[in-house]
Amino acid sequence: MTRSSVNPALTALGYAPEDRVVIFHADDLGMTEATVSAYSELEGRSALTSVSVMLPCAWAPAAAQVVRARPGADVGVHLTLTSEWDACRWAPLSGPEPDLVDAEGYFHRRNEEARQAAPAAVARELRAQLERALAWGLDVTHLDTHMGAAAWPPFLPDLVALAAEYGVPPLYLRHGAAGWEALGFGPEEAQQAAQLGQALEARGFPLVDHLRMLPLDVGGDHAALTLELARELPPGITHFILHPASDTPELRAVARDWPARVANFEAFRSPELRGELEALGIRLSGYRPLRDLFRRRLRERAGSGQG
Amino acid sequence: MTRSSVNPALTALGYAPEDRVVIFHADDLGMTEATVSAYSELEGRSALTSVSVMLPCAWAPAAAQVVRARPGADVGVHLTLTSEWDACRWAPLSGPEPDLVDAEGYFHRRNEEARQAAPAAVARELRAQLERALAWGLDVTHLDTHMGAAAWPPFLPDLVALAAEYGVPPLYLRHGAAGWEALGFGPEEAQQAAQLGQALEARGFPLVDHLRMLPLDVGGDHAALTLELARELPPGITHFILHPASDTPELRAVARDWPARVANFEAFRSPELRGELEALGIRLSGYRPLRDLFRRRLRERAGSGQG
Numbered sequence: 014m015t016r017s018s019v020n021p022a023l024t025a026l027g028y029a030p031e032d033r034v035v036i037f038h039a040d041d042l043g044m045t046e047a048t049v050s051a052y053s054e055l056e057g058r059s060a061l062t063s064v065s066v067m068l069p070c071a072w073a074p075a076a077a078q079v080v081r082a083r084p085g086a087d088v089g090v091h092l093t094l095t096s097e098w099d100a101c102r103w104a105p106l107s108g109p110e111p112d113l114v115d116a117e118g119y120f121h122r123r124n125e126e127a128r129q130a131a132p133a134a135v136a137r138e139l140r141a142q143l144e145r146a147l148a149w150g151l152d153v154t155h156l157d158t159h160m161g162a163a164a165w166p167p168f169l170p171d172l173v174a175l176a177a178e179y180g181v182p183p184l185y186l187r188h189g190a191a192g193w194e195a196l197g198f199g200p201e202e203a204q205q206a207a208q209l210g211q212a213l214e215a216r217g218f219p220l221v222d223h224l225r226m227l228p229l230d231v232g233g234d235h236a237a238l239t240l241e242l243a244r245e246l247p248p249g250i251t252h253f254i255l256h257p258a259s260d261t262p263e264l265r266a267v268a269r270d271w272p273a274r275v276a277n278f279e280a281f282r283s284p285e286l287r288g289e290l291e292a293l294g295i296r297l298s299g300y301r302p303l304r305d306l307f308r309r310r311l312r313e314r315a316g317s318g319q320g
Numbered sequence: 321m322t323r324s325s326v327n328p329a330l331t332a333l334g335y336a337p338e339d340r341v342v343i344f345h346a347d348d349l350g351m352t353e354a355t356v357s358a359y360s361e362l363e364g365r366s367a368l369t370s371v372s373v374m375l376p377c378a379w380a381p382a383a384a385q386v387v388r389a390r391p392g393a394d395v396g397v398h399l400t401l402t403s404e405w406d407a408c409r410w411a412p413l414s415g416p417e418p419d420l421v422d423a424e425g426y427f428h429r430r431n432e433e434a435r436q437a438a439p440a441a442v443a444r445e446l447r448a449q450l451e452r453a454l455a456w457g458l459d460v461t462h463l464d465t466h467m468g469a470a471a472w473p474p475f476l477p478d479l480v481a482l483a484a485e486y487g488v489p490p491l492y493l494r495h496g497a498a499g500w501e502a503l504g505f506g507p508e509e510a511q512q513a514a515q516l517g518q519a520l521e522a523r524g525f526p527l528v529d530h531l532r533m534l535p536l537d538v539g540g541d542h543a544a545l546t547l548e549l550a551r552e553l554p555p556g557i558t559h560f561i562l563h564p565a566s567d568t569p570e571l572r573a574v575a576r577d578w579p580a581r582v583a584n585f586e587a588f589r590s591p592e593l594r595g596e597l598e599a600l601g602i603r604l605s606g607y608r609p610l611r612d613l614f615r616r617r618l619r620e621r622a623g624s625g626q627g
Contacts, residue, residue, distance in 0.1 A: 049573070
């Protein structure tokens, strides 16, 4: 599903073409207190190498506080256009824009509704989220999208422009059309997504080769599962998603999938996991080297007048 | 501190002048999951008779859900202009109005800053909070104010008009000027507040005679304290504030005063407390009879052309 050529970002960072580089990435930081306490425990002492923050959520201030206390830690903005639960919800930072909210005043619950919004309203909101993270003193390393809602063809031109403006790479897959179709895109959208990837790479955007995720539908031993997924990884850069959270009454009250989130957390709490991954030959990385590479490429192009 | 005449709302509801009627009121419902689980446990099986919801907080949807599941339960709107904690914060429903928010984009932390806002901006926000509660299907019985921020002379004309428009009585004390000064108002503001109270009463607004609150600065046995405060109550209607919350990691992470909130909750969980209060001659009530009285008065005045 990935294009057969070697990812130029892989070699630019000094890796060999056969190296398997993995970004172990915690989504949803700030959604609940349970995400903040879990991240605080994992960051710097586990296989976790990156995280992204949901700025519209109530616990974003606590999330920012723990990230700022770890200078050099990776931190992305988890661009958010949906508020999917019932008990605890969140709304746009840019105000009660009718396109972005449901009848209750929060972001829509599902991508289907969120993706009906006018691209200009989405662009304003995504900019507000990134700019708030920067205003709060976060050294933002990347952008990714909550439930993939913002990773939608009509929204991508503005998202890409925002990423280039601030020199913050978006999570973007180095997939051919077949790879995008396998992710649920229709044939035409898959073709567009693949073409956009090629255009981005030509402009110096670092892309990732593979996407993996620990399941959200089952609990159990996710450390064994992580090792199994890692063992089978092909060469290239993998963005590996987990949703770690502490087992608390708050988490259980908001998220039906709490057993999986707790299992994600328990797997990465294991003191052995990092060594076991490294023993498999996995090279752990965050987005910071990719972000710095992106900024060098943007400067080179600006210098050469390619804009 | 209270005016010496008998509260007309007390007698209109069929009480004797010497009766001691108490509304045991939980503030801050929806601020955290811990407030929702605590309220769910207390409502209908304790001495708690009323509650008010913070619409701008993340757990307002869960709060609304548990209240709607209890038809006939008292529920007020806890009008909010401040977001006082660090870890978990909330913002205006009416959008990022510069007057209402601080540099981080949330409501101001303190009343001092919140009260600098233009009254029109405050009025829009308070209306948005009440109208959201109504839109969500809450049968709103009263209005009160978080940290008292909105109970400020420049904001009161709009708040009073909003209350009259929807027939929802605001918590307002039947104090003379000295009583308001004892609450921290300057002499001129105290005079205005007392005059407004008289004017409201003349228009049919039901006022309360006394205000009591369980402490937020100490934990310990708050059941004994509740009985002690109840024993010493003078005749009339008392609005008695508590801040019940379950002891959870979320509560501890957000609120420095969590031991007191948990002590409030534990006191009202006691199966004996309600009987002990009744044995002291305390008559428990909520805002619903006052709200219905208010609506009758408004209709009578409308019918008599007094507007």
